[in-house]
Amino acid sequence: MNELKNVLKNSTHILLGAHTDPDGDAIGALVTMAGVCDFLHIPYNIIVEAFPAKYEYLNENLNVVSKFDGEFSTFISLDCGDKDRLGKYESLFDSAKYTINIDHHHTNTDFAQLNYVERTGSSTAEVMFNIVESLQIPINDLMAKAIYTGIIYDTAGFMHPSSTAQTLRAVAKIMEQCPLEYSKIYHKVMYEQTLKMLEVQKVALSNLRVINDKVALTYLTLEDKNNLSITKNDTEGIVNIIRNIEGIKVSAFLNPKNKDTYKISLRSEPPYNVSEICKAFGGGGHICASGATLTGSLEQCLEQLLPYLEKL
Incomplete structure (x- = not known):
């Protein structure tokens, strides 16, 4: 010191x-x-x-x-x-x-x-x-x-x-x-949220899918982002909301930065180490909370991420 x-x-x-x-x-x-x-x-x-x-x-x-x-x-x-x-x-x-x-x-x-x-x-x-x-x-x-x-x-x-x-x-x-x-x-x-944040959450929840009864995955499309003029602040908390679903151990949220780039946010409870998944894509963070950036269309990014989630 x-x-x-x-x-x-x-x-x-x-x-x-x-x-x-x-x-x-x-x-x-x-x-x-x-x-x-x-x-x-x-x-x-x-x-x-x-x-x-x-x-x-x-x-x-x-x-x-x-x-x-x-x-x-x-x-x-x-x-x-x-x-x-x-x-x-x-x-x-x-x-x-x-x-x-x-x-x-x-x-x-x-x-x-x-x-x-x-x-x-x-x-x-x-x-x-x-x-x-x-x-x-x-x-x-x-x-x-x-x-x-x-x-x-x-x-x-x-x-x-x-x-x-x-x-x-x-x-x-x-x-x-x-x-x-x-x-x-x-x-x-x-707890404080704007009406815009609730609108964005509604869209994200409509895209929700559950993998192997323990992984919750959702995303926003670039079209969603443009139609609602979504900013980073508007998406805050989505990955935690789906993590709170009963029985879910890991949550994943894909958020478009542009048409060929998606930010992924992962959350988990022990013993699931999501930082290892993010490190595979050049990202990192914590064992139970990490992030990374994927390159490609939404479909291509999902193809890259899903094999890791399905192994959990």
């Missing part, structure tokens, strides 16, 4: 980045690290293509940009399993004098000069909580909201096996230090 502290203190300007289409854990970790930079009086920018509207309540006086052409010394990657997942910001990472990788994915490739990867951690937000404690930096209200958001997002509300006693102790500590309306955050992250 001393090495991290030294790099931070020697940094003239820090860029904070995460994986493409950042989720609740990525945003929570980014905002927490921004709080660390503020406390240490280090100039920083969070660099994302767009700050997700769902987490706008965390965007309080943050230095957020979508591109950066200035001078900087350090790039900190948060919640990113490998360098490729930084997307168009990978070149900025490569040009930094110092690089730091903070994550919890067990498939992380340790791609930075300094790697703080807690592969048994529930979330990168929990990793950030541990770093903040180790650096003896006080947690303010915004950091508390960010850590809580990241933890409940990546544990699906403490449902995943990655939710440990240590995870709950971290949450208890931030609640004690910063008394806030955490129930409202929980509701917003776990």
Whole structure:
């Protein structure tokens, strides 16, 4: 941890980045690290293509940009399993004098000069909580909201096996230090949906199929996406919804990026390791929650994926 502290203190300007289409854990970790930079009086920018509207309540006086052409010394990657997942910001990472990788994915490739990867951690937000404690930096209200958001997002509300006693102790500590309306955050992250999201779920459920009585698979077509003007936020939670069907052990959701590219999201319960399936397609993540990208038409992507699901 001393090495991290030294790099931070020697940094003239820090860029904070995460994986493409950042989720609740990525945003929570980014905002927490921004709080660390503020406390240490280090100039920083969070660099994302767009700050997700769902987490706008965390965007309080943050230095957020979508591109950066200035001078900087350090790039900190948060919640990113490998360098490729930084997307168009990978070149900025490569040009930094110092690089730091903070994550919890067990498939992380340790791609930075300094790697703080807690592969048994529930979330990168929990990793950030541990770093903040180790650096003896006080947690303010915004950091508390960010850590809580990241933890409940990546544990699906403490449902995943990655939710440990240590995870709950971290949450208890931030609640004690910063008394806030955490129930409202929980509701917003776990339950709040738009009418558009319900419309998209209806379409996805109409495409549902069950394999061997234990695998639930659904998808959206490119036509669905265009007809409903579907965005990434509109599809959030679909893979978890079908995972909740009685008797289902593994769920899979295919979401079109364009006519020849589909993002697959997989969820499971032990002992089913879906990260091994995703690794076969160049993706990864966690044992019970992983993702990858498939190339081809919907029919071709299904042909690639189904043999793996049918073996489970």
